[in-house]
Amino acid sequence: MTRADGFITLVEGLLGYKQFNLVKRACEEAISTRKFHNDPRTWKLLAVANGSLGNHELAKSALREALVLRYDENTLANLVTACFATDATNEALSLVEDHWEFMDERAKSDISRSLNEAIRIGKIDGRDIPNNVLNEYIEFTCENF
Structure with missing residues (x-):
């Protein structure tokens, strides 16, 4: 070590x-x-x-x-969560849109949870989720309920 x-x-x-x-x-x-x-x-x-x-x-x-x-996807997922926490919603959504297709399953799952929380507390609504993310986001959300 x-x-x-x-x-x-x-x-x-x-x-x-x-x-x-x-x-x-x-x-x-x-x-x-x-x-x-x-x-x-x-x-x-x-x-x-x-x-x-x-x-x-x-x-x-x-x-x-x-x-x-x-660069690693999980750090990026944490940055997305931090962006939502600081009302940097546009930055968070832009990061999701730009990086989603390159993320591993764990990062996508983490980001899906962040998106769910952002929707729950009213920072965004479902229409704000980028189109290139929407279908997989729905799948991740359905799998976890």
């Missing part, structure tokens, strides 16, 4: 104990160093801490940094 892996394991353990302020501080300090600044895992952990503390704008920023360093 590398030193970076050890740090990530330690911080993930702190998340398990809901030590969000400590995780945030540890990640911010780690990111300020050259070794961890380019590690997308650290940025994602910072996003989780910020989101859990209600700092959704900071969570979005951290998720964007993680995506720049290494």
Whole structure:
């Protein structure tokens, strides 16, 4: 296990104990160093801490940094959720529309849940869901009820 892996394991353990302020501080300090600044895992952990503390704008920023360093569908799905949380509805829907066809099943399922929640709380309605997403979104939603 590398030193970076050890740090990530330690911080993930702190998340398990809901030590969000400590995780945030540890990640911010780690990111300020050259070794961890380019590690997308650290940025994602910072996003989780910020989101859990209600700092959704900071969570979005951290998720964007993680995506720049290494694209993965689940991080993108988390960014979509953070966009809905900050009323960046157009950005969320644009991300879904642009990336849906390239996402794995887990990310599509996560985004479908985010879309359902956005509909439930009135941020969007079904007509806002991009056409290229609609059929699969309906399938995911029906499978989970």
